[in-house]
Amino acid sequence: xxxxxxxxPGWAEYGLIPVVNLVVAFLxxxxxxxxxxxxxxxxxYHMINGAFGRGEYIGFTLYYATTFIxxxxxxxxxxxxxxxxxxxxxxxYIGGIGVALxxxxxxxxxxxxxVFPVAIIGSAAFGALWAFLPGWLQAxxxxxxxxxxxxxxxxxxxxxxxLLTRVMKPLGSxxxxxxxxxxxxxxPKLDWLLSIFGLNVGNAPFNVSFLLALLAAFGVxxxxxxxxxxxxxxxxxxxxxxxxxxxxxxxxxxxIVMMISGGLAGLMAxxxxxxxxxxxxxxxxxxxxxxxxxxxLMGRSHPAGIIPAAxxxxxxxxxxxxxxxxxxxxxxxMIVIIQGLVILFAGALENMFxxxxxxxxxxxxxxxxxxxxxxx
Amino acid sequence: MNDIAxxxxxxxxxxxxxxxxxxxxxxxxKGTIHGIxxxxxxxxxxxxxxxxxxxxxxSGDIVVDGNKVTIKDPNAAIASGIGMVHQHFxxxxxxxxxxxxxxxxxxxxxxxxxxxxARVELKRLEREYALExxxxxxxxxxxxxxxxxxxxxxxxxxxADILILDEPTGVLTPxxxxxxxxxxxxxxxxGKTIIFITHKLREIMAITDEVSVMRRGEMVATRHTKxxxxxxxAELMVGRRVLLRVDKGAANPGAVKLSVENLxxxxxxxxxxxxxxxxxxRAGEIVGIAGVAGNGQSELxxxxxxxxxxxxxxxxxxxxxxxxxGYADPGGLRNRGLAHVPEDRHHVGLVLAFEEAENGIxxxxxxxxxxxxxFLDTKAIEADAEEKIKKYDIRPPNPRLKTANFSGxxxxxxxxxxxxxxGPDVLIIGQPTRGVDVGAIEFIHKRIxxxxxxxxxxxxxxxxxxxxxxxxxxIIVMFAGRVVGERGPDATEGELGLLMAGVEGRKExxx
Numbered sequence: 058x059x060x061x062x063x064x065x066p067g068w069a070e071y072g073l074i075p076v077v078n079l080v081v082a083f084l085x086x087x088x089x090x091x092x093x094x095x096x097x098x099x100x101x102y103h104m105i106n107g108a109f110g111r112g113e114y115i116g117f118t119l120y121y122a123t124t125f126i127x128x129x130x131x132x133x134x135x136x137x138x139x140x141x142x143x144x145x146x147x148x149x150y151i152g153g154i155g156v157a158l159x160x161x162x163x164x165x166x167x168x169x170x171x172v173f174p175v176a177i178i179g180s181a182a183f184g185a186l187w188a189f190l191p192g193w194l195q196a197x198x199x200x201x202x203x204x205x206x207x208x209x210x211x212x213x214x215x216x217x218x219x220l221l222t223r224v225m226k227p228l229g230s231x232x233x234x235x236x237x238x239x240x241x242x243x244x245p246k247l248d249w250l251l252s253i254f255g256l257n258v259g260n261a262p263f264n265v266s267f268l269l270a271l272l273a274a275f276g277v278x279x280x281x282x283x284x285x286x287x288x289x290x291x292x293x294x295x296x297x298x299x300x301x302x303x304x305x306x307x308x309x310x311x312x313i314v315m316m317i318s319g320g321l322a323g324l325m326a327x328x329x330x331x332x333x334x335x336x337x338x339x340x341x342x343x344x345x346x347x348x349x350x351x352x353x354l355m356g357r358s359h360p361a362g363i364i365p366a367a368x369x370x371x372x373x374x375x376x377x378x379x380x381x382x383x384x385x386x387x388x389x390x391m392i393v394i395i396q397g398l399v400i401l402f403a404g405a406l407e408n409m410f411x412x413x414x415x416x417x418x419x420x421x422x423x424x425x426x427x428x429x430x431x432x433x
Numbered sequence: 434m435n436d437i438a439x440x441x442x443x444x445x446x447x448x449x450x451x452x453x454x455x456x457x458x459x460x461x462x463k464g465t466i467h468g469i470x471x472x473x474x475x476x477x478x479x480x481x482x483x484x485x486x487x488x489x490x491x492s493g494d495i496v497v498d499g500n501k502v503t504i505k506d507p508n509a510a511i512a513s514g515i516g517m518v519h520q521h522f523x524x525x526x527x528x529x530x531x532x533x534x535x536x537x538x539x540x541x542x543x544x545x546x547x548x549x550x551a552r553v554e555l556k557r558l559e560r561e562y563a564l565e566x567x568x569x570x571x572x573x574x575x576x577x578x579x580x581x582x583x584x585x586x587x588x589x590x591x592x593a594d595i596l597i598l599d600e601p602t603g604v605l606t607p608x609x610x611x612x613x614x615x616x617x618x619x620x621x622x623x624g625k626t627i628i629f630i631t632h633k634l635r636e637i638m639a640i641t642d643e644v645s646v647m648r649r650g651e652m653v654a655t656r657h658t659k660x661x662x663x664x665x666x667a668e669l670m671v672g673r674r675v676l677l678r679v680d681k682g683a684a685n686p687g688a689v690k691l692s693v694e695n696l697x698x699x700x701x702x703x704x705x706x707x708x709x710x711x712x713x714x715r716a717g718e719i720v721g722i723a724g725v726a727g728n729g730q731s732e733l734x735x736x737x738x739x740x741x742x743x744x745x746x747x748x749x750x751x752x753x754x755x756x757x758x759g760y761a762d763p764g765g766l767r768n769r770g771l772a773h774v775p776e777d778r779h780h781v782g783l784v785l786a787f788e789e790a791e792n793g794i795x796x797x798x799x800x801x802x803x804x805x806x807x808f809l810d811t812k813a814i815e816a817d818a819e820e821k822i823k824k825y826d827i828r829p830p831n832p833r834l835k836t837a838n839f840s841g842x843x844x845x846x847x848x849x850x851x852x853x854x855x856g857p858d859v860l861i862i863g864q865p866t867r868g869v870d871v872g873a874i875e876f877i878h879k880r881i882x883x884x885x886x887x888x889x890x891x892x893x894x895x896x897x898x899x900x901x902x903x904x905x906x907x908i909i910v911m912f913a914g915r916v917v918g919e920r921g922p923d924a925t926e927g928e929l930g931l932l933m934a935g936v937e938g939r940k941e942x943x944x
Contacts, residue, residue, distance in 0.1 A: 279808075283808050283809055283811070284807050284808050284809060285798055285799070285804055285807055285808070285809060286807065287809075288791070288794075288798055288809060289798070291784075291787075292784055292787075292795065295784045295785075295786045295787070296780055296781075296784050296785075298777075298780045298781045299780065299781055299782070299783065299784050299795065301740055301761075301763070301781075302738075302740055302763060302773070302775060302781045302782065302795075302796065303763065303764070303795045303796035303798070304739075304762065304763040304764025304765070304767065304796060305764075416447075419447055
């Protein structure tokens with residue numbers, strides 16, 4: 058009786074239900090578009106075309122997706138240990154310091170493939186440091202991680218304003234950003250990857266950090282499902298009392314998991330800083346940490362779900378920008394509403410259609426059994 | 434005159450793919466006590482939830498007093514004269530008895546008028562059914578038996594003619610249960626109809642007039658209690674013959690494996706749950722700890738197994754001291770030969786969201802044989818699980834299946850297999866057969882005896898007195914956190930029951 062929903066076959070659980078949720082989200086979004094007096098079909102066309110219509114558009118979509126894969130993984134790792142890390146935003150922001158330092162130090166003397174590993178270590182280390190403190194406070198002092206990570210987002214923001222207005226800004230410049238990196242601090246584009254499919258990346262900043270994101274996704278999968286540490290953190294995530302029974306130290310897991318989560322968030326900074334702008338700007342994260350929460354929710358905290366979810370959100374970002382450009386009465390904020398609807402139906406209302414779908418399966422199952430008995 | 438109180442015709446209910454009730458027909462005659470018995474998951478609770486309006490049947494009719502009724506929620510059930518006493522009481526702890534009884538049945542917007550009316554009515558009910566209870570006592574200050582009486586009064590206050598009792602004796606001491614049976618007898622004499630749900634065969638035999646047996650969602654038989662036997666009912670419940678008694682030879686106690694002295698444990702609120710407890714446990718014996726749930730047994734187990742910190746006291750495991758007050762180290766204790774089957778397998782002993790094989794290494798996941806460096810050796814883990822599945826007859830035999838999808842008995846076997854196959858020196862078992870079907874109980878009891886015969890020291894805690902008496906070589910009785918007596922395996926139920934109720938204990942302490 059503890060589980061009133063029947064078990065569904067895997068393809069329905071992981072395929073059908075998310076698709077149904079998504080379709081409903083888009084239907085409701087279509088109503089919103091209708092409400093402001095625009096044609097939803099036209100909006101849908103611009104959305105899809107704007108995200109996938111040309112090689113360049115695909116490049117932009119995947120560029121955004123790269124960012125969301127990192128933050129989605131960050132949220133997902135913590136989630137598996139039962140920790141709700143709302144601080145990926147701040148951790149990614151602070152992670153930027155690591156990237157910027159590596160580039161400012163080495164970009165004039167070293168090629169990108171030397172700077173890149175240093176920047177990876179730097180961004181992960183700074184992100185991990187920023188997550189260590191809330192993790193430690195939770196483990197030792199019982200300060201709730203949701204509260205502390207939110208507060209640390211604000212602290213991160215203030216620190217970055219300070220750094221980018223006083224410390225890391227070149228003298229005489231009025232822009233709140235570091236100097237532009239030389240070629241050593243610029244990641245190569247993945248034009249060859251798209252040209253395999255006969256596409257031209259154009260101006261899109263689609264770069265090698267996408268490959269790093271895929272690698273990180275695989276690494277996270279290995280960590281969670283194939284290592285002893287992953288086993289321990291999943292035990293704690295599902296049942297803290299079972300973890301205590303098994304002799305798994307809650308404090309140790311909390312701190313380490315938060316550092317891994319923060320490190321993954323920190324890696325996100327590579328994509329905009331080294332891949333697009335070639336400098337660290339104020340507010341370069343632009344809410345990607347929060348989108349990561351939605352991506353993790355939608356991807357069910359599994360890397361194989363996070364990648365498509367990140368691409369979906371990349372599409373919403375890129376295609377949404379295109380809609381706003383083509384249809385002036387639909388503003389950027391409307392796109393946020395559509396994103397919100399996706400989060401609402403795919404995340405928060407995830408179980409809304411489950412009973413109906415479960416019952417439908419039960420009916421089919423029963424009539425199939427009946428047909429078999431008749432046949433026999 | 435119509436003498437049928439309730440008739441269920443063709444009740445059918447599914448939850449998704451789970452067919453919980455299949456075409457159930459049931460006739461309950463007026464003024465009788467009708468038992469419904471079946472294993473966990475047989476569909477008893479679903480059926481009663483349909484009758485009380487928590488669920489709607491997919492098809493079928495409910496006929497009360499000759500009238501077909503639709504029961505769409507509990508209010509409709511109450512209006513039809515059906516009352517329910519839940520297994521877990523639905524009482525507001527910091528309200529008085531009177532306030533609880535009238536809650537939701539106030540007949541005026543002005544509370545004072547309601548209260549005085551309710552008080553008069555409550556007094557009348559108490560007199561009529563001999564259900565004395567102080568109407569101004571706070572619920573939280575009442576013992577469990579009296580709280581249950583308040584639940585019954587609540588139903589009667591709502592003019593229930595038909596009372597459903599869901600596993601009412603689970604939380605009661607034997608004397609309290611006897612008292613409940615007397616009350617039920619009295620209610621029957623006054624013309625009330627009682628539906629009594631339980632999985633304890635003995636209770637069915639003791640008080641019911643008729644008994645219906647459910648198995649796997651179906652109503653398999655209805656018998657007059659006088660014309661049936663415990664053996665027949667057990668067979669109907671399980672679908673095959675079962676051995677109800679445990680065969681075991683004499684114990685052969687060896688060296689002291691576990692000794693506990695002056696152990697005191699407080700819970701998170703600072704209430705002393707284990708009060709200065711001492712006992713020893715030898716190799717090759719089973720020591721049973723009897724007591725009504727909530728008298729400190731759970732905390733005692735947790736303290737010994739390292740999950741909960743004790744305030745004071747000392748524990749020796751294999752003659753070596755265990756740090757019971759300082760650093761909690763259940764993993765270290767495991768390495769020193771202490772295995773623990775926790776009372777709550779759903780939240781402690783297992784991670785229900787894990788695959789069966791993953792639960793097979795819980796607590797032993799540091800063991801080199803399951804690891805390749807820092808990586809899990811999934812092949813070894815699965816092979817290990819398959820071996821245990823075979824040996825403990827765990828069904829379905831699929832190590833990749835989510836643990837939540839196993840039945841209670843099979844989940845318990847997963848825990849037992851994990852803890853027993855290590856060959857520990859000391860095995861601590863809490864509620865080995867709670868929520869476990871009759872067929873699996875037999876298997877689990879045999880395994881526990883086998884452990885003893887292999888020279889392991891077994892500490893057993895159970896609220897099922899029958900189980901304690903069947904398995905233990907020595908019986909320790911706990912009441913209010915203290916050990917109030919020790920008896921041999923031949924102690925009578927009455928003797929233990931009095932100790933469990935704290936009656937004998939107080940006398941002994943006074944002497």
